[in-house]
Amino acid sequence: MSDQAIVEKMKTKFSSEILSVVEFRGETTVTVKKERIVDICTFMRDDLGYNLLCDLCGVDYMGKSPRFMVVYNLYNITKKQRIRVKAPVEEQNANIDTVCTVWGTANWHERECWDMMGIKFNNHPDLRRILMSADWEGHPLRKDYPVQGPDREPYQGRLS
Amino acid sequence: MAANTSETMTINMGPQHPSTHGVLQLILELDGEIVQKATPHIGFLHRGIEKLSEHRTYHQIIPLTDRLDYLAPMSNNLGYVLAVEKLLGITDEIPERVQRIRVIMTELTRLKSHLVWLACHALDIGAMTVFLYCFRERESITDIYEKVSGARMTSNYFRVGGLAEDFPAGLEGEIRTFAESIPAHVEEYEGLLTGNRIWQKRTIGVGKISAEAAIDIGITGPALRASGVDWDLRRDNPYSGYEDYSFEVPVRTGCDTFDRYKVRLDEMRQSALIVLQALDKLKPGPILADCPKVVLPDKEDVYNNIEGLIHHFKIVTEGFKPEIGEIYQGIEAPKGELGFYLVSDGTNHPFRMKIRPPSFVNLQGLPQMVEGKLLADVIAVIGTLDIVLGEIDR
Numbered sequence: 001m002s003d004q005a006i007v008e009k010m011k012t013k014f015s016s017e018i019l020s021v022v023e024f025r026g027e028t029t030v031t032v033k034k035e036r037i038v039d040i041c042t043f044m045r046d047d048l049g050y051n052l053l054c055d056l057c058g059v060d061y062m063g064k065s066p067r068f069m070v071v072y073n074l075y076n077i078t079k080k081q082r083i084r085v086k087a088p089v090e091e092q093n094a095n096i097d098t099v100c101t102v103w104g105t106a107n108w109h110e111r112e113c114w115d116m117m118g119i120k121f122n123n124h125p126d127l128r129r130i131l132m133s134a135d136w137e138g139h140p141l142r143k144d145y146p147v148q149g150p151d152r153e154p155y156q157g158r159l160s
Numbered sequence: 161m162a163a164n165t166s167e168t169m170t171i172n173m174g175p176q177h178p179s180t181h182g183v184l185q186l187i188l189e190l191d192g193e194i195v196q197k198a199t200p201h202i203g204f205l206h207r208g209i210e211k212l213s214e215h216r217t218y219h220q221i222i223p224l225t226d227r228l229d230y231l232a233p234m235s236n237n238l239g240y241v242l243a244v245e246k247l248l249g250i251t252d253e254i255p256e257r258v259q260r261i262r263v264i265m266t267e268l269t270r271l272k273s274h275l276v277w278l279a280c281h282a283l284d285i286g287a288m289t290v291f292l293y294c295f296r297e298r299e300s301i302t303d304i305y306e307k308v309s310g311a312r313m314t315s316n317y318f319r320v321g322g323l324a325e326d327f328p329a330g331l332e333g334e335i336r337t338f339a340e341s342i343p344a345h346v347e348e349y350e351g352l353l354t355g356n357r358i359w360q361k362r363t364i365g366v367g368k369i370s371a372e373a374a375i376d377i378g379i380t381g382p383a384l385r386a387s388g389v390d391w392d393l394r395r396d397n398p399y400s401g402y403e404d405y406s407f408e409v410p411v412r413t414g415c416d417t418f419d420r421y422k423v424r425l426d427e428m429r430q431s432a433l434i435v436l437q438a439l440d441k442l443k444p445g446p447i448l449a450d451c452p453k454v455v456l457p458d459k460e461d462v463y464n465n466i467e468g469l470i471h472h473f474k475i476v477t478e479g480f481k482p483e484i485g486e487i488y489q490g491i492e493a494p495k496g497e498l499g500f501y502l503v504s505d506g507t508n509h510p511f512r513m514k515i516r517p518p519s520f521v522n523l524q525g526l527p528q529m530v531e532g533k534l535l536a537d538v539i540a541v542i543g544t545l546d547i548v549l550g551e552i553d554r
Contacts, residue, residue, distance in 0.1 A: 108520065
């Protein structure tokens, strides 16, 4: 099944949820609303065969609205195909439902996303920090978090 | 105290424990010798590579990737440069010689990584000799690394669009001799371990995980293939010219530590075969793609040609600016799928670089592989998962 066919199936099932479909360098990215992300992911796994969640991460588009994007890179082990699903998350209400029930591997990925980006995952079984220590303040991969760390002189690196 | 008690004991393992393969901390809840609950704590080696890469030009990130899985630096280099090449849209421009050399070096890297895995895994279980044998062969690969890139571990050898340098004269023969010697060495390791009763007792049926559970938790690479899933990115989504080589993907269905050991040994034999095939197909040619806006020009051009000098100056001082977009590139690293998700905003550094490290995801499977089993099996399972904390913590 081609990516177009996959997207058509998604559109038929979730016509009001899909915000945009972009193709770049042969890869398809489908942006969906965050409200029914669990339903969409379950559909991707059960009906379209994307049985492996390769990667889950957040991207901070500071200054834009909505500010964050949660990205799901999916893989179909039977058909050897990839697709990417993204869901926008507002800064004021930075949360999205967990997909741990769909793919168990999402557990640590979502913990990392919470740790690094400060996006909360509703109903997550164990939403603790994972890379930073438990008492760390702030979320290091946010664009407004200084690269040199808090309370230090700004980085005067090669790019400035 | 009563003979039977429901009381459990919580013990701490790591982060300074020799068999945790780095700074991994495990909190183990024990009932006698049975592990009731295992909680991994990671992050002790977190260096913020993803954050740093948002403040570096695309070329400056290559040395950072060496430090992810430091036992397989060239695999990381390859994953990253392939991702950037895809983002730039120059994947088809890469010269044939570059692709061949990349395959030779990454397959040697796979051997290097698997040798350290076997050495440490066997040492953890108590087989000291194997460690010495494996490090003897690994030494030859680090020698090859040194001749190719000048460094024994952090190679920084691949470039966007090509390689840092061509092979030095005479190296091809040395690699060939080494690759031809590998099958006999693997036989040697098998002779020490496969039929060994202690080894069998410590590995057969230990750390079982079914194919469904492994896919659900995201395990990839040899660990997944030992659970009966026939999937290898080199064959199924080929990159860097892997479609030109004939090789087998070892798959076993035992789902246990012993089968993961057998799969990796078979992979070592196949890697040696791929190296020999690539050497046969290796022909003289350019080692950099002809894309002057993004690829560093040949040194000859820099010294003798004004355009070459200008391009060199621009790329070194400013870098290049890929168009706005996002891509994901996965490769079959020695430990599983290594993925790079790159988002470009049209500037000279990535807007976001997410690394999908295979060890991070594979380690997540540890609790369900050890809970309800003996404490001694935890050591075997950490070894069989082949984790490297450098890429888990990034």
